[in-house]
Amino acid sequence: MLRQILLITDGCSNVGVQPAVAAAQARDAGIAVNVVGIVDEGTIGEYGAAEIADIARAGGGISRIVNQRQLAQTMQMMTRKTVVQTIHQAVNHELKHILGREEESVRVEVLPPEQRAEVVRVMDEMGEETPLRVALLIDTSASMKPKLPAVEEAIHDLMLSLQARKGKSELSVFHFPGSHGDEHAVMDMDWAADMNRVRRLFQRLNIRGTTPTGPALLHVIDFYQYDSRARTDNIPYYSSSSNREGTGTDGVWSDYIV
Amino acid sequence: MQEMRAAVLKSGEKITGLWNNRTYRIVRLLGQGANGVVYYVERVRSNGDHSRPVEGYALKVGGDAIEFQSEINALKALEKIKRQQASGSRVGRDEARPFLVEADDTEIAGQKIPFYVMRYVPGMTLSVYMRKRGSDWFGFIGGKLLSRLEWLHENGWVFGDIKADNVLVRQDGDVELVDYGGLTPAGSSIRQFTEWYDRGYWNAGSRVADFGYDLFSFAVLTVHLFNEEKLKQRIAGVLPQIRQREDLMAIIRECPVLNPYESWLCRAIHSKFHSTRQAKEEWVRISKQVYRMPRRAPRPTPSWLKMSFAGSALLLLISVLYWAWREQWWLG
Ligand SMILES: Nc1ncnc2c1ncn2[C@@H]1O[C@H](COP(=O)(O)OP(=O)(O)O)[C@@H](O)[C@H]1O
Numbered sequence: 001m002l003r004q005i006l007l008i009t010d011g012c013s014n015v016g017v018q019p020a021v022a023a024a025q026a027r028d029a030g031i032a033v034n035v036v037g038i039v040d041e042g043t044i045g046e047y048g049a050a051e052i053a054d055i056a057r058a059g060g061g062i063s064r065i066v067n068q069r070q071l072a073q074t075m076q077m078m079t080r081k082t083v084v085q086t087i088h089q090a091v092n093h094e095l096k097h098i099l100g101r102e103e104e105s106v107r108v109e110v111l112p113p114e115q116r117a118e119v120v121r122v123m124d125e126m127g128e129e130t131p132l133r134v135a136l137l138i139d140t141s142a143s144m145k146p147k148l149p150a151v152e153e154a155i156h157d158l159m160l161s162l163q164a165r166k167g168k169s170e171l172s173v174f175h176f177p178g179s180h181g182d183e184h185a186v187m188d189m190d191w192a193a194d195m196n197r198v199r200r201l202f203q204r205l206n207i208r209g210t211t212p213t214g215p216a217l218l219h220v221i222d223f224y225q226y227d228s229r230a231r232t233d234n235i236p237y238y239s240s241s242s243n244r245e246g247t248g249t250d251g252v253w254s255d256y257i258v
Numbered sequence: 259m260q261e262m263r264a265a266v267l268k269s270g271e272k273i274t275g276l277w278n279n280r281t282y283r284i285v286r287l288l289g290q291g292a293n294g295v296v297y298y299v300e301r302v303r304s305n306g307d308h309s310r311p312v313e314g315y316a317l318k319v320g321g322d323a324i325e326f327q328s329e330i331n332a333l334k335a336l337e338k339i340k341r342q343q344a345s346g347s348r349v350g351r352d353e354a355r356p357f358l359v360e361a362d363d364t365e366i367a368g369q370k371i372p373f374y375v376m377r378y379v380p381g382m383t384l385s386v387y388m389r390k391r392g393s394d395w396f397g398f399i400g401g402k403l404l405s406r407l408e409w410l411h412e413n414g415w416v417f418g419d420i421k422a423d424n425v426l427v428r429q430d431g432d433v434e435l436v437d438y439g440g441l442t443p444a445g446s447s448i449r450q451f452t453e454w455y456d457r458g459y460w461n462a463g464s465r466v467a468d469f470g471y472d473l474f475s476f477a478v479l480t481v482h483l484f485n486e487e488k489l490k491q492r493i494a495g496v497l498p499q500i501r502q503r504e505d506l507m508a509i510i511r512e513c514p515v516l517n518p519y520e521s522w523l524c525r526a527i528h529s530k531f532h533s534t535r536q537a538k539e540e541w542v543r544i545s546k547q548v549y550r551m552p553r554r555a556p557r558p559t560p561s562w563l564k565m566s567f568a569g570s571a572l573l574l575l576i577s578v579l580y581w582a583w584r585e586q587w588w589l590g
């Protein structure tokens with residue numbers, strides 16, 4: 001299964017562990033972290049922009065800073081790109097394994113055109129068919145309040161794109177901060193694959209001033225890891241650098257690579 | 259994520275493939291999109307073979323390697339289908355021109371960059387064509403475009419990213435699609451789309467590739483061509499969650515050129531056609547009727563005619579002045 005967290009925020013974190021550190025932990029657990037910064041009238045600030053880029057870099061994902069109108073398009077594009085990227089990384093890894101070489105230069109891009117074509121064709125199929133889970137983590141600090149309708153709309157749109165995939169695709173939604181000090185993030189929607197549950201997510205929010213982005217990310221990582229369903233059907237071929245015991249996919253790839 | 263930007267190449271520069279070793283000379287820039295830059299190029303023959311005429315192609319130099327390869331694969335798939343169908347039968351004008359000539363890598367400024375060579379489509383984008391040559395062409399061109407879609411759909415593919423930029427029209431009114439980055443096998447999720455043209459964006463259905471997806475985009479394309487202002491106003495003015503097909507229909511009703519096609523467009527927008535062939539035949543039937551309808555209003559002068567009129571007037575003026583100067587009649 002492909003696993004992503006998509007963080008939507010409009011500014012800097014101000015409580016708890018550095019969000020980039022939390023994102024690095026996500027990456028280590030095989031979860032890619034994407035970040036969208038929303039700007040509207042005014043800027044996100046140099047500091048905010050740097051933090052957003054930093055989180056995505058540490059989380060192995062993509063970051064973009066956009067206005068509300070571009071939100072839906074950006075979210076679906078990022079999710080799609082990250083699926084391709086994750087598979088690309090896994091395939092590069094396999095390639096090194098098959099060729100028995102660890103250099104950085106061993107990548108799909110350097111294969112001869114014919115083989116590259118075949119490998120990318122299979123990668124496209126995997127991108128379409130591999131089960132996917134995206135956990136949305138939404139900053140609902142005071143400044144985000146006017147943007148929440150656009151966020152809700154974009155979630156709806158993302159669900160539409162996910163539903164079109166052949167592979168099972170599910171979405172869950174969290175917001176942060178929670179309603180009291182040590183509640184860092186709150187689940188608004190458990191894994192769901194259908195539209196109907198997406199509307200009217202953030203109706204009963206009590207908006208607070210803090211932005212504990214780091215702790216909220218950790219909360220979602222824990223949710224991913226202790227969710228029993230997610231553990232049983234974990235994909236074999238996603239391999240973060242730390243765990244690489246028998247991936248069992250060599251058969252798939254050695255056919256294409258001489 | 260590594261974002262590769264293709265270097266901008268100047269005319270006269272040469273590109274040589276690292277694998278197939280063929281060389282192309284850049285003639286001019288054709289267009290720049292999200293996933294690469296397209297040039298008009300000529301094949302440079304080795305060993306000074308000048309007996310054959312110079313062949314012109316379109317060459318796209320890539321961006322993201324994986325996405326680029328997917329696009330190449332799409333063109334390959336179409337080329338394969340075309341070849342299979344052509345075997346045995348006589349090949350016509352564009353059946354002889356391949357979707358994909360070759361794909362290779364090149365080195366630009368020390369960086370390895372993928373490129374591919376495809377057929378060059380002489381012509382202009384649909385919106386430019388309509389502006390220059392007038393809406394009389396609309397019914398005819400629409401039919402040609404639907405024929406292209408029919409061929410794709412019958413072979414199990416959906417174009418996905420139909421929009422005015424991706425439809426090129428030749429002088430004779432035949433059309434060709436460019437930019438196959440959105441080409442999707444029927445049944446998969448649409449690979450690439452443009453928001454306004456997207457069925458999902460209008461809350462009018464899924465993003466699963468089926469022939470109806472392209473027909474829907476085709477309908478939006480007609481609205482975009484003839485009433486861009488209204489379309490923009492609607493999009494800006496309506497809340498996304500209540501954006502709906504009826505908004506498109508309302509704009510269509512306000513547009514005289516689209517009037518005869520209203521019921522056709524309504525069916526496309528509501529996914530009511532059984533096949534693209536049916537849609538095309540219906541379209542052609544309507545457009546034939548339209549061409550034979552008595553005109554209510556005088557036809558507006560197309561802009562090229564106005565220009566050529568201005569041109570002749572200018573010429574006349576110049577020759578009169580020249581004559582007058584030679585005769586020096588005003589000096590008496
Ligand atoms: N085969 C072709 N013949 C002529 N012009 C082309 C051809 N392919 C692309 N173009 C021009 O280049 C532009 C950009 O190419 P495109 O493939 O659409 O790039 P992108 O995928 O990045 O949008 C097109 O809009 C078109 O005007």
Ligand SMILES: [Mg+2]
Nearest residue numbers: 291423424437
């Ligand atoms: Mg294009």
